[in-house]
Amino acid sequence: MARKRIAVIGAGISGMGAIKCCLDEDLEPTCFERNDDIGGLWKFQKNPSEKRPSIYKSVTINTSKEMMCFSDFPVPDHFPNYMHNCKLMEYFRMYAKHFGLLNYIQFKTKVESVRKRPDFSISGQWDVVVETDGIQKTMVFDGILVCSGHHTDPHLPLQSFPGIEKFEGSYFHSREYKSPEDYVGKRIIVVGIGNSGVDIAVELSRVAKQVFLSTRRGSWILHRVWDNGYPMDSSFFTRFHHFLWKISTTAAINNYLEKTVNSRFNHSHYGLQPQHRLLSQHPTVSDDLPNHIISGKVQVKPNVKEFTETDAIFDDDTVEENIDVVIFATGYSFSFPFLDGLIAVTDNEVSLYKLMFPPDLEKPTLAVIGLIQPLGIILPIAELQSRWAARVFKGLSKLPSVKTMKADIAQRKTAMEKRYVKTARHTIQVDHTEYMDEIATLVGVKPNLFFLFLSDPKLAMEVFFGPCTPYQYRLQGPGKWDGARRAILTQKERIIKPLKTRITSNDNHSTSGLPWTKLVPFGLAVLATGLAYFRYIHW
Numbered sequence: 001m002a003r004k005r006i007a008v009i010g011a012g013i014s015g016m017g018a019i020k021c022c023l024d025e026d027l028e029p030t031c032f033e034r035n036d037d038i039g040g041l042w043k044f045q046k047n048p049s050e051k052r053p054s055i056y057k058s059v060t061i062n063t064s065k066e067m068m069c070f071s072d073f074p075v076p077d078h079f080p081n082y083m084h085n086c087k088l089m090e091y092f093r094m095y096a097k098h099f100g101l102l103n104y105i106q107f108k109t110k111v112e113s114v115r116k117r118p119d120f121s122i123s124g125q126w127d128v129v130v131e132t133d134g135i136q137k138t139m140v141f142d143g144i145l146v147c148s149g150h151h152t153d154p155h156l157p158l159q160s161f162p163g164i165e166k167f168e169g170s171y172f173h174s175r176e177y178k179s180p181e182d183y184v185g186k187r188i189i190v191v192g193i194g195n196s197g198v199d200i201a202v203e204l205s206r207v208a209k210q211v212f213l214s215t216r217r218g219s220w221i222l223h224r225v226w227d228n229g230y231p232m233d234s235s236f237f238t239r240f241h242h243f244l245w246k247i248s249t250t251a252a253i254n255n256y257l258e259k260t261v262n263s264r265f266n267h268s269h270y271g272l273q274p275q276h277r278l279l280s281q282h283p284t285v286s287d288d289l290p291n292h293i294i295s296g297k298v299q300v301k302p303n304v305k306e307f308t309e310t311d312a313i314f315d316d317d318t319v320e321e322n323i324d325v326v327i328f329a330t331g332y333s334f335s336f337p338f339l340d341g342l343i344a345v346t347d348n349e350v351s352l353y354k355l356m357f358p359p360d361l362e363k364p365t366l367a368v369i370g371l372i373q374p375l376g377i378i379l380p381i382a383e384l385q386s387r388w389a390a391r392v393f394k395g396l397s398k399l400p401s402v403k404t405m406k407a408d409i410a411q412r413k414t415a416m417e418k419r420y421v422k423t424a425r426h427t428i429q430v431d432h433t434e435y436m437d438e439i440a441t442l443v444g445v446k447p448n449l450f451f452l453f454l455s456d457p458k459l460a461m462e463v464f465f466g467p468c469t470p471y472q473y474r475l476q477g478p479g480k481w482d483g484a485r486r487a488i489l490t491q492k493e494r495i496i497k498p499l500k501t502r503i504t505s506n507d508n509h510s511t512s513g514l515p516w517t518k519l520v521p522f523g524l525a526v527l528a529t530g531l532a533y534f535r536y537i538h539w
């Protein structure tokens with residue numbers, strides 16, 4: 001039988017993983033990328049042409065290298081834990097080169113439309129129209145992986161800001177912000193307290209006369225550098241913590257986390273305290289914001305009620321005069337114009353089975369990859385989704401009935417509404433380990449902890465207590481990678497390596513790892529916990 005041909009739309013982080021997963025399952029991918037390079041959002045462009053997402057020059061990723069990497073391709077040990085965008089591109093290029101992915105990408109090619117073929121109910125095939133240099137052509141594919149991301153359309157709600165049309169300074173969406181040079185000595189308002197808003201406010205406050213950070217709701221601020229200087233996500237996302245969360249309540253976890261972040265700086269004193277609980281909202285990560293607030297460079301303000309020619313009037317009726325620049329860091333929304341209404345998006349909401357498959361298709365030959373807003377890390381989740389989708393396309397994994405899928409979608413929606421603040425930002429949330437395990441179970445690659453505790457206690461300990469790194473999903477099942485065990489056992493070394501550029505006298509005394517004599521009793525204790533855990537999650 002001929003190899004099935006799969007169209008991968010977009011060569012960003014989701015798309016690259018998708019190409020690789022197709023190759024692993026012996027499918028034949030063709031990737032269409034409108035840009036002239038890989039990396040999607042992460043490719044810095046000084047003058048982005050179309051209305052696409054675009055990053056500023058200094059962007060550094062807020063998830064750490066051991067947590068955000070492809071599951072069978074660790075980031076080199078000397079790379080920093082949090083990479084600047086150009087370092088990240090270097091890693092993506094290494095990945096693409098190592099697995100020979102570039103051969104499958106058609107650059108400067110835009111997907112115009114994806115339509116069912118007339119015999120779709122039998123063949124499950126698609127007509128894909130693409131355009132390169134103004135020339136259109138139509139191709140037939142057996143499957144589609146939509147990897148166009150969830151940051152597609154800049155969201156600029158000017159109608160919520162009366163008077164903005166007569167404001168005489170400049171105002172624009174954060175996608176147009178590139179670097180601070182042009183803002184020396186200015187008075188600036190940044191609207192929005194998401195990751196870009198906070199980053200830009202902090203960066204500008206070094207050169208501006210004054211920066212105001214305006215927020216309707218406030219936010220909990222997490223920091224990259226967590227306890228003992230470990231990366232936040234690698235300390236936070238462990239199976240052990242996930243287990244604690246399962247056996248306690250979300251409220252208790254919220255109490256604990258809020259206490260932790262408040263001990264760094266009291267969110268109420270810093271004007272940031274939101275109404276909602278920490279886990280009810282998408283987190284903002286910034287190590288610098290409190291430093292810039294305490295030194296007065298950034299002032300936190302409520303929502304802007306109205307603009308005049310030169311001033312901004314806030315909800316608390318305070319006025320800031322002579323504002324030069326307003327930057328709307330109001331985020332992005334997503335859409336799929338090329339899908340011809342196949343996936344309806346209303347208020348940033350979609351109905352997709354496991355956030356991937358439209359439930360109504362006669363054949364499951366189209367999946368959306370990376371359309372998630374994780375309390376966690378997108379890249380490994382997107383990669384795992386692709387692994388599952390490739391197996392569904394091949395017929396190795398079956399989707400349930402339409403009724404079951406719809407019930408699952410409804411259930412997910414209810415859970416989301418209960419948990420999160422209702423906004424367009426919180427329609428596609430997932431919890432990292434929870435969702436990873438959910439998809440991994442469908443692929444057949446969820447690590448079997450019970451078996452691990454018996455057969456390889458040293459590895460089991462790191463899997464359970466250590467960071468829940470993507471390598472865990474390469475230990476067994478389809479796509480098993482022989483390097484996974486080693487990658488897990490050496491992940492801590494790779495975290496510390498790039499930090500330790502000077503040897504300290506302590507280094508001579510340090511013992512590496514736990515001695516076996518300690519491991520045995522500890523292992524027994526862990527086994528008991530593991531058993532409880534195993535039982536719990538299989539109820």
Ligand SMILES: *[C@@H]1O[C@H](CO)[C@@H](O)[C@H](O)[C@H]1NC(C)=O
Nearest residue numbers: 062063195196283285374376
């Ligand atoms: C990092 O920033 C992105 C972009 O704003 C955000 O979606 C993501 O949740 C952040 N990651 C973490 C771990 O907070």
Ligand SMILES: *[C@@H]1O[C@H](CO)[C@@H](O)[C@H](O)[C@H]1NC(C)=O
Nearest residue numbers: 259262263265266267268269
């Ligand atoms: C933070 O500040 C608020 C308001 O002053 C106060 O009620 C609260 O006790 C403080 N929290 C801590 C942990 O100090």
Ligand SMILES: *[C@@H]1O[C@H](CO)[C@@H](O)[C@H](O)[C@H]1NC(C)=O
Nearest residue numbers: 502503504505506507508509
């Ligand atoms: C560590 O030990 C080595 C070998 O004993 C010695 O040469 C070196 O000077 C020591 N380093 C420090 C920083 O004490």
